[in-house]
Amino acid sequence: MTFPDPLAGPSRPPVADASDAPASAPAARWRGWPVPRGRLAWLTGVFSVMMIGVSTLFWCLLLFPLALLKLALPFAAARRRIDPVLNGIATAWISVNTAWFSRIQRAPWDVRGHAGLRYADWYLVNCNHQSWVDIFVLQGALNRRIPLLKFFLKQQLIYVPVIGLAWWALDFPFMKRHGKADLRRNPALGRQDQETARRACQKFSLVPTSVMVFAEGTRFTPAKRDAQGSPYRHLLKPKAGGLAVSLNAMGTRFRSMIDVTIAYPAAVPSFWDMACGRMGPVRVRMHQVPVPPAFCDGDYSRDKAFRTEFHHWLGRQWQAKDDEIEALMADAAATPRS
Numbered sequence: 001m002t003f004p005d006p007l008a009g010p011s012r013p014p015v016a017d018a019s020d021a022p023a024s025a026p027a028a029r030w031r032g033w034p035v036p037r038g039r040l041a042w043l044t045g046v047f048s049v050m051m052i053g054v055s056t057l058f059w060c061l062l063l064f065p066l067a068l069l070k071l072a073l074p075f076a077a078a079r080r081r082i083d084p085v086l087n088g089i090a091t092a093w094i095s096v097n098t099a100w101f102s103r104i105q106r107a108p109w110d111v112r113g114h115a116g117l118r119y120a121d122w123y124l125v126n127c128n129h130q131s132w133v134d135i136f137v138l139q140g141a142l143n144r145r146i147p148l149l150k151f152f153l154k155q156q157l158i159y160v161p162v163i164g165l166a167w168w169a170l171d172f173p174f175m176k177r178h179g180k181a182d183l184r185r186n187p188a189l190g191r192q193d194q195e196t197a198r199r200a201c202q203k204f205s206l207v208p209t210s211v212m213v214f215a216e217g218t219r220f221t222p223a224k225r226d227a228q229g230s231p232y233r234h235l236l237k238p239k240a241g242g243l244a245v246s247l248n249a250m251g252t253r254f255r256s257m258i259d260v261t262i263a264y265p266a267a268v269p270s271f272w273d274m275a276c277g278r279m280g281p282v283r284v285r286m287h288q289v290p291v292p293p294a295f296c297d298g299d300y301s302r303d304k305a306f307r308t309e310f311h312h313w314l315g316r317q318w319q320a321k322d323d324e325i326e327a328l329m330a331d332a333a334a335t336p337r338s
Contacts, residue, residue, distance in 0.1 A: 041276040044104060048275035051100060059093035060166050067169030076206060083171075083207045087148040090170055094148075098140040104277035109140065113286030117145045120208050122253040124246055124291070125149060127260035128235055128321060129214040130268045133279065137262055138212070141284050146258070147208040152197065152242055173200035197242065201249030210258075211250075213242045215314065234263075234325040238318050240310050244300035251296030256288040259317055261324050265332030283328045289317065 063086060070082045102108070117123075123146050127138060138149060148170070155176045158164045168174075173196055204211060215238035218224065230237050247254070266280035273279045292313070298306035 041278055045272055045276035048100065048104070048277075052097060052275075055093065055096050056162060056166070059089055059096075060162055062089050063166055063169050067165075070169075079203070079206050086170055087207070087209075090148050090166075091143060094139045094143045097136065098143060101136060101274055102140065105274075105279060106277070107281060109137065109282040109284060111141045111284040111286075113284075113288075114141070114145055116288065117142075117258070117286075118255065119144060119146060121146070121255040122204070122208055122250070123147070123210040124243070124251075124254045124257040125210050125212045125260060126215050126243060126257060126317075127212070128220065128262060128325070129216050129218070130220045130262065130264065132219075132271050133269050133274050134214075134262055136274065137282055137284060138260065141260075141286070142210070142258075146210045149210045149212040150200075150204060151212045152200075171200065171203050173197055197245040198249045201246055205250045205253050211246050211254075213246065215239055215243060215318075232318065232322040234329075235318060235322050238314050240307075240314050241300065243314065244295070244298070244307075244310055247291060247295045248298065248300065251291050251293075254291050257291055259287045259289050259321065261285045261287075261321050261328070263325050263328040263332075265329055281332065283332070285324060285328070 066082055066086055066089075070079060070086070073082075125138070125142070125146075127134065135151070142149065150170070150172055151167075153167060153172050153174050155174045158168055158174050175196055201211065216236040217239045218236070220234070220236050224230075225232070225236055228237055261284070263283045264280060265283065269279035295310065295313075298310070300307055300310060
């Protein structure tokens with residue numbers, strides 16, 4: 001069984017390709033805001049957390065009544081009308097958060113590769129993962145360019161006050177993460193998560209949605225890379241299960257897979273760094289990868305040949321991503337600071 005090379009055709013553009021201009025972003029319009037330092041940075045962080053908290057409560061007050069209405073009317077026809085409104089509320093919520101965080105940063109984010117994306121379509125998004133900040137970066141880079149991003153979340157996160165209920169209302173799928181030892185003792189546990197993902201994707205097929213996957217499964221650190229013997233410089237080994245299940249459940253719906261690479265040339269920021277306005281430069285590169293039709297029908301859990309080919313397909317993308325991060329970091333190091 002053979003599948004097309006996802007990287008066949010035009011190669012990824014050079015890092016400094018002037019023909020691929022950075023996306024315009026709120027930060028570009030508001031540049032000139034003083035960089036918070038010292039006590040001012042701490043106060044900025046406190047105000048940011050308070051502002052995000054108030055914003056979250058406000059938008060959730062609009063979100064929850066509609067979610068309860070959807071729960072009372074569990075029909076596809078009702079979901080097709082209610083889900084776009086719920087997604088619209090979440091999109092406005094993200095816009096407010098992005099506007100604030102963009103305004104307090106030192107420089108606009110360098111985002112490229114957004115041309116040709118459509119809001120009224122379906123996408124599978126795959127990205128490297130280094131920090132919780134990645135989620136805000138992805139939302140800021142893709143908000144209103146593609147439909148609302150829906151993440152696979154750990155089951156325990158449903159208990160996070162307010163935000164856990166918001167994720168539930170928006171149909172974010174909650175997964176029970178099982179260790180390798182548990183899966184060896186009871187392989188059925190893995191199929192439970194696959195079934196959860198499949199049911200979630202069936203809901204997503206009703207209205208345009210972007211399914212977001214962090215294929216590494218956890219945040220990258222050099223210690224984790226060394227512990228698992230990852231062959232990559234800036235990435236952990238990818239886990240193919242979530243991608244495979246998403247493609248199998250609704251692959252024919254996806255316009256493409258958006259392969260997103262995030263690099264933080266100065267240092268990987270924490271949420272507090274971002275809240276204080278000191279997260280440093282951010283570089284985002286996006287590439288639309290065609291979804292091989294054969295991947296929409298394969299059985300990842302039972303077909304060993306299919307699983308092997310899928311790993312090879314994802315591995316080639318991961319090597320290209322690792323090379324891209326290396327190039328972005330080297331380009332940033334060679335660029336004089338203003």
